[in-house]
Amino acid sequence: MVREIMRDEAFLSQKSGPAAPEDLPVAQDLLDTLAAHKDSCVGMAANMIGVNRRIIVFDNDGQYMVMFNPEIIKKSGPYEAEEGCLSISGIRKAKRWQSIKVQYQNGQFQTRFKTFTGWTAQIIQHEIDHCEGILI
Numbered sequence: 001m002v003r004e005i006m007r008d009e010a011f012l013s014q015k016s017g018p019a020a021p022e023d024l025p026v027a028q029d030l031l032d033t034l035a036a037h038k039d040s041c042v043g044m045a046a047n048m049i050g051v052n053r054r055i056i057v058f059d060n061d062g063q064y065m066v067m068f069n070p071e072i073i074k075k076s077g078p079y080e081a082e083e084g085c086l087s088i089s090g091i092r093k094a095k096r097w098q099s100i101k102v103q104y105q106n107g108q109f110q111t112r113f114k115t116f117t118g119w120t121a122q123i124i125q126h127e128i129d130h131c132e133g134i135l136i
Contacts, residue, residue: 002036003029003049005086012047012087015133019046019053019068021109027066030057034064041086043123045130048087056127060120067104070128073113074101083126083136092136094129096122 006012019026026046034044034057043058054069077098084091101115102124116124129136 001029001032003033005033005037006048006050007087009088009135011050011052012130012135013133014047014052016045016047016052016054016131019055019105023051023053023055023068024107026051026053027055027057027068027107030055031064031066034058037086043127044086045127047130054131056124056131058120058123058127060116066107067102067124068106068109070102070104070124070131072097072100072125072128073103074115075099081122083122085126085136087130088135094126094136096125100125102128 030044033049046053046055056067056070057064075097081094081096082091083094099117100121103113106112
């Protein structure tokens with residue numbers, strides 16, 4: 001189901017709680033909502049649809065990917081980026097990393113590790129910031 005985009009900065013500034021298997025429908029709503037906004041958005045976190053859980057979805061080289069409880073465990077190559085967000089207006093500066101290694105859980109809640117670089121790594125960092133209550 002396509003959900004309304006949350007714009008309440010007080011809510012978005014809260015740290016998200018851990019995701020669990022009962023949150024699987026939230027991931028589907030996130031995917032549906034991201035697909036509905038594909039012209040202006042490449043990733044979303046659950047708090048962007050009003051659910052305070054550590055779930056992100058993003059465009060991974062043309063395929064949408066879901067991560068439950070993502071954590072960046074390694075990073076390298078810092079740089080300055082400028083980013084926009086559906087939840088807040090304007091373009092803002094953010095410190096990003098060229099390469100990140102992420103620990104996350106898949107849809108079966110199995111722990112996985114994957115390294116991402118470039119644009120995909122930047123999207124993931126933005127969405128994990130949402131999970132941490134960080135607004136760019």
